[in-house]
Amino acid sequence: MSHLRISDMAEQNKPCEKALQFGITSLSDAELLAVILRSGSKDANAIHLSERILTLHPVHKGLTGLNYLSADDLIRLPGVGQVKAVQILAVSELSRRIARERTRVDVRLNDASSIADYFCEEVRYLQRERVYALFFNTAGNLLRERMISEGTIDRALISAREIFREALRCDSTGVVLLHNHPSGDCEPSRADITMTQQLYSAGQLIGVPLLDHIIIGGSSYVSFAERGSLHEIQS
DSSP states (O other): OTTSOGGGSOGGGSHHHHHHHHOGGGSOHHHHHHHHHOOOBTTBOHHHHHHHHHTOSSSOOHHHHHTTOOHHHHHTSTTOOHHHHHHHHHHHHHHHHHHHHHHHTTOOTTOHHHHHHHHHHHHTTOSSOEEEEEEEOTTOOEEEEEEEEEOSSSOOOOOHHHHHHHHHHTTOSEEEEEEEOTTSOOSOOHHHHHHHHHHHHHHHHHTOOEEEEEEEETTEEEEHHHHTHHHHHHO
């Protein structure tokens, strides 16, 4: 099968023809990816190459595994050059952006769950910590989001000056901090607690309060505001 070119396959088995005849949902994951790649390698057609890609990650298999693969990971696979690697990464990025577009309308300032849902697909697959600042107006509408820093597997450095300068620039009346824990454990570390205390104090001085600090680990999250930790810090 791997040496059989797609052009030599029966019409009803070719991914594009199959999709047109039976609908796009009739395609397997490998066939969907093959439609994107369009061609395979000298020893594997596009479908067989796609099957190899979907089992490439040592832990995460299938479509989910694509989110954990880098360009270098993909290029090391025979038959995948730079162009195919970018095509695959584009598929993953599109899926994340679609998920975020779907949840953006539900982002509410007083609902940590909606904020966490909005960012979940963005950060859950990251191998390094990434810190975001979200800027809201008095109506609770999300004005702007900005990635503040990206660090090591367990630490990202942030600048209070940078966060609150951006808040003043967009006329924000409240800031929510959000970052991920690549380990999947969303419990706040001592460094997270200290950072929250420092940012809360800075916000009080400037007049732009820190309203929450949300940590995402895997598909779970912890909200300082929901736990009452922000209140404890304020007292």
